[in-house]
Amino acid sequence: MSQLSHLAETLIGSEIVRLGNEINARIKNGEKIYNYTIGDFDPEIFPIPKELEEGIIAAYKDRYTNYPPGDGLLELRNAVAHYIKQQEGLQYAANEILIASGGRPLIYSLFKTIVNKNDKVIYAVPSWNNNHYVHMNGGLHCVVPAYPENNFMPAAADVAPHIAGAALLCLCTPQNPTGTTLNKSELQAICDLVIEENKRRAPNEKKLYVMFDQMYFALTYGNTMHHDPVSLRPEMKDYTIYIDGISKAFAATGVRVGWAFGPANVMGKMKALLSHIGAWAPMAEQKAVSEFLLKDDAIAAFFATFKAGLQERLHLIYDGFIALRDKGFAVDAVTPMAAIYLTVKIDLKGKHAGDRVLASQVDVTDYLLNEAKLAIVPFYAFGADKQSPWYRLSVGTCKKEEIGQMLAKLEAALAKLK
Numbered sequence: 001m002s003q004l005s006h007l008a009e010t011l012i013g014s015e016i017v018r019l020g021n022e023i024n025a026r027i028k029n030g031e032k033i034y035n036y037t038i039g040d041f042d043p044e045i046f047p048i049p050k051e052l053e054e055g056i057i058a059a060y061k062d063r064y065t066n067y068p069p070g071d072g073l074l075e076l077r078n079a080v081a082h083y084i085k086q087q088e089g090l091q092y093a094a095n096e097i098l099i100a101s102g103g104r105p106l107i108y109s110l111f112k113t114i115v116n117k118n119d120k121v122i123y124a125v126p127s128w129n130n131n132h133y134v135h136m137n138g139g140l141h142c143v144v145p146a147y148p149e150n151n152f153m154p155a156a157a158d159v160a161p162h163i164a165g166a167a168l169l170c171l172c173t174p175q176n177p178t179g180t181t182l183n184k185s186e187l188q189a190i191c192d193l194v195i196e197e198n199k200r201r202a203p204n205e206k207k208l209y210v211m212f213d214q215m216y217f218a219l220t221y222g223n224t225m226h227h228d229p230v231s232l233r234p235e236m237k238d239y240t241i242y243i244d245g246i247s248k249a250f251a252a253t254g255v256r257v258g259w260a261f262g263p264a265n266v267m268g269k270m271k272a273l274l275s276h277i278g279a280w281a282p283m284a285e286q287k288a289v290s291e292f293l294l295k296d297d298a299i300a301a302f303f304a305t306f307k308a309g310l311q312e313r314l315h316l317i318y319d320g321f322i323a324l325r326d327k328g329f330a331v332d333a334v335t336p337m338a339a340i341y342l343t344v345k346i347d348l349k350g351k352h353a354g355d356r357v358l359a360s361q362v363d364v365t366d367y368l369l370n371e372a373k374l375a376i377v378p379f380y381a382f383g384a385d386k387q388s389p390w391y392r393l394s395v396g397t398c399k400k401e402e403i404g405q406m407l408a409k410l411e412a413a414l415a416k417l418k
Helices: 005-009 016-026 050-061 074-086 101-112 130-136 156-162 184-200 234-238 264-277 285-290 296-326 361-371 398-415
Strands: 097-100 121-127 140-145 170-174 209-213 240-245 256-263 331-332 341-346 390-394
Touching: 005 130, 050 285, 074 097, 074 256, 074 285, 097 101, 097 264, 101 130, 101 209, 101 240, 101 256, 101 264, 121 130, 121 156, 130 140, 130 240, 156 184, 156 256, 170 184, 184 234, 234 240, 256 264, 296 341, 296 398, 361 398
Parallel strands: 121 140, 121 170, 170 209, 209 240
Antiparallel strands: 097 256, 240 256, 331 341, 341 390
C-alpha cells in the first residue's frame, strides 16, 4: 500500500534532468564526454547581455530585495508589453501580463486554472513535459504523434479528432525538443479549429484554451518565421495564453524571469494560484529586466551575436551528420530552423557491437555515450515511442572547437558496428 499521495507515487521525474545528472557525475570523475543533453547555456560561451548583468548588480546594490507584487512589478509588466509589441506586434495591457520565476510555474498555474480532473488535454509528441503536467492534474491525455514529414510539428488534421470537448490545447513553437517551427498555414488551420469549437459551445460552457509556449520565438534562423495565434487570428485573443520569458532568448536560464500573457480573467486566477506557491521572480531581477526590455538597440545587438553563435554550431553539427549519412552510416538530421536544438536520427537498433546486439534504442543511447562519448536525449524522453531513433542535441554548452572531435569520435563508433 502506498505510503504517500497517489501523485507522488506515480509521478515520473524528468528523464532529461536524470540523464544530465548522470553525465555531469561522469564528467566530474574526469571522463571526457560531449554533453549535449541539457537545454541550458554555458555562461562562459553564451553570457547574458552585459546591460542585464549590470542592471541586476545595480538592483541588488539599491536593495531591491523585498517581496515583489504578486503579478510582478508594474514597470516590468509594462516593459513586457513594450517588448512583445516591438518583437511581434502584439498589444497587451499590464493586467493581461503575469510575471513568475520562469516558464514552469506559469505552465503549472495555467494547467491548474484550466484543467479539471478527466478534462481532455491535447498535445503533440515529442514535446517537453506536457505529459507530466497532464498527469499532475489528472487530465486525459490526447496525444497527437508528430512526424519527420511535418518537422515533428502537429498537423491540424491530426488535432481535429480530439477538439470536441477538450479543455486545453498545448502548442510550442519553436519546439522543444526538435528546434523546428509550426508553419503559418498549419497554425492558421489549428486556430480555426479552436475558434469553431468555441463558437459551438454554449455561452456558459467552458471554452477550449490554447497554451502557446513561445519561449524560443526570438531564436529563428535563415528564412524561418515565427507565427503566433493572435497575429494570425485576432479572435484567438480570448482563448490564448502565451508562455515566454528571458530564459532562452537571453541565455538567462538561471535568472528566473518569465511571463505569461492572455485574457485578464485567466491571468487573475493564475496570479491567485501563484500567491500560494510563491514562485515569484526575484525583485532585483524583475527591476533589471524591466529596464533592459526597453533597450531596443541593446536587444538587437545581443540577438545578432547570440543567434550567430548558436546558428553556426547547429549548422556545423548538421553538416557533419549529413556527411556521415552520405558515407553510408545510419544517421540523419533535420535542417536547423530555430531554438538551440538539432534533431538527429541515429538508427542503429539491431546492429552488433562485437558480441553485443543493440537490441533497443536504450542500447543505442548507451553505446553512443560509452563508445562515442556523445550524450544526447532520445525522443522517448519527450513522450515519443520508446523505439524512436530520433534524438535532441542541444548546443547551448557546445564548444565550437570540439565539434570536429565529437564528429570524429562518432564516426569511429559507427564504423565499429556490423
